[in-house]
Amino acid sequence: MAYIDFSHGGNIYDFDERIIDFSANINPLGMSPILKKSIFDNLDRILHYPDIDAKITRQKIADHWKIDKDNILLGNGSAELIYLITASFNPKNAVIPIPTFSEYERALEVRRCKIKFLRLNEKEGFNLDLDLLKGADICFLCNPNNPTGNIFVHPDNINRVKTRRMIIDEAFMDFLPDQNRLTLITRAVKSKEIVVLRSLTKFFALPGLRAGYMVAHKETIKKIRRYQAPWSVNTLAQLATEESLKNREYIKETHALIKKERGYLFKELNNFGELKPYASAANFLLVRIKKPGITSKALKESLVKRNILIRDCSNFRNMSNKYFRIAIRNHENNKKLIRALREVLCKI
Numbered sequence: 001m002a003y004i005d006f007s008h009g010g011n012i013y014d015f016d017e018r019i020i021d022f023s024a025n026i027n028p029l030g031m032s033p034i035l036k037k038s039i040f041d042n043l044d045r046i047l048h049y050p051d052i053d054a055k056i057t058r059q060k061i062a063d064h065w066k067i068d069k070d071n072i073l074l075g076n077g078s079a080e081l082i083y084l085i086t087a088s089f090n091p092k093n094a095v096i097p098i099p100t101f102s103e104y105e106r107a108l109e110v111r112r113c114k115i116k117f118l119r120l121n122e123k124e125g126f127n128l129d130l131d132l133l134k135g136a137d138i139c140f141l142c143n144p145n146n147p148t149g150n151i152f153v154h155p156d157n158i159n160r161v162k163t164r165r166m167i168i169d170e171a172f173m174d175f176l177p178d179q180n181r182l183t184l185i186t187r188a189v190k191s192k193e194i195v196v197l198r199s200l201t202k203f204f205a206l207p208g209l210r211a212g213y214m215v216a217h218k219e220t221i222k223k224i225r226r227y228q229a230p231w232s233v234n235t236l237a238q239l240a241t242e243e244s245l246k247n248r249e250y251i252k253e254t255h256a257l258i259k260k261e262r263g264y265l266f267k268e269l270n271n272f273g274e275l276k277p278y279a280s281a282a283n284f285l286l287v288r289i290k291k292p293g294i295t296s297k298a299l300k301e302s303l304v305k306r307n308i309l310i311r312d313c314s315n316f317r318n319m320s321n322k323y324f325r326i327a328i329r330n331h332e333n334n335k336k337l338i339r340a341l342r343e344v345l346c347k348i
Helices: 033-041 043-047 055-065 077-089 103-110 218-225 235-244 248-270 296-304 331-347
Strands: 072-075 093-098 114-119 138-142 165-169 194-199 212-215 275-277 284-289 323-327
Touching: 033 043, 033 235, 043 235, 055 072, 055 212, 055 235, 072 077, 072 218, 072 235, 077 103, 077 138, 077 165, 077 194, 077 212, 077 218, 093 103, 103 114, 103 138, 248 275, 248 284, 248 331, 296 323, 296 331
Parallel strands: 093 114, 093 138, 138 165, 165 194
Antiparallel strands: 072 212, 194 212, 275 284, 284 323
16 A cells, blocks of 8 residues: 555644744634633642543533534544544445545545545636535545635535435534534434534644534434543543633634634735635635745745744645645734745745
8 A cells, every 4th residue: 555644734843932833723812711711720620530421511512502412422632533433334435525634534544445535626616516425335524625625515415415424524614604504513413324523623722632522313423432432532621612612702703813814815825926825714725836846845844944834735635746725823923924935935
C-alpha cells in the first residue's frame, strides 16, 4: 500500500512560540472567559472519575436541540466517534468526496474497507453531485467541507443520497448563523441511516480538551456505544460542553467576527494576482497559488520565517501542491498574514 500522509494542521510544536497559527481552524476569540472561569472553579472535580454516562451533559445537549438525551453519545473529540462508527458498522465499501478530512479514510482503512473516492471539480466550485453517492455501505460527508468550505447537504436534499448509512460531520456548522436551518440533527434522531457529528474543538476553541458528540437514532447510539472505552470523555470536557452551549453572547460575537474578517481576507487575497481564494461558509479559506514555480510547501516555509503558519494542502487527496488553507483570525493577525504574503510572493 502506498504511503499516505495523514498529517493535520495545528501542529505548532515544531515551531517558534511566536508563531501565528493559521493552519488550525479555531475560533479567533479563543476560549470564552466565562468558560475559562468555570473550568478553574471546578478543577477539584478531577479528583473523581467523570460520569461514565455523561448524563447531565447529554441532557444539556438534548435540551439545546430539543431532542432526547438517549439520541446523544459524547466522544473524546469527534475523531474518536469516527473510529467508533467504523468499528461498529464494519462497512465493506464506502464512498468519500475528495478533498476532505482525512480521518474518514484512515478510520475506514483500519477496517479494511474498500473506498470509492469522488473527485470534486475545482471548475465547478468543488460542489458535490449527491446522486453519485449511492450503492455503498457508508459515506462520510463533511458539511461544511474541510478544506473547501462549501455546504454539501441540508434537510431538503439529503434524500438524494442513496447509501446505507450517511455520516454527516458538522464540525464547522456552528460557524453558520443559520445552522438551525441546515443541520441534520433533527433528521438523525428519527433515521437509522443518518449519524451527525458535532465538535466543540473549532467554534468553542477547545482543541486540547477533546470534546465532541454524536446525534443518531437511539438504537444506533446503543450499538456504537458498546465499542467505546469507559470514561472516554473527561470531567472538564463534559463541563465545557455544558457551559459552551449556553454562552449566547460569545456565539453572537463569533458570528459577527467571522463574517467581517472572512470578507476582509477574501477581498485582500483576491487582489493578489498570484492567488485565487474560494468562497467559504466556514471559518477558513482555501486558496490556490496561480503563480508558476511556487508550491504550497515553499510558501509555507517562507511564511514560517515570518512567524506565520498556514496549512499546506498538498497531502489532501485531489489537491495538488498549489493549494493552501488559512483560518480566519482576528484583524491584527489577518493583516500580518496579508503583509507577509505580499513580501513573500515578491521574493519567491
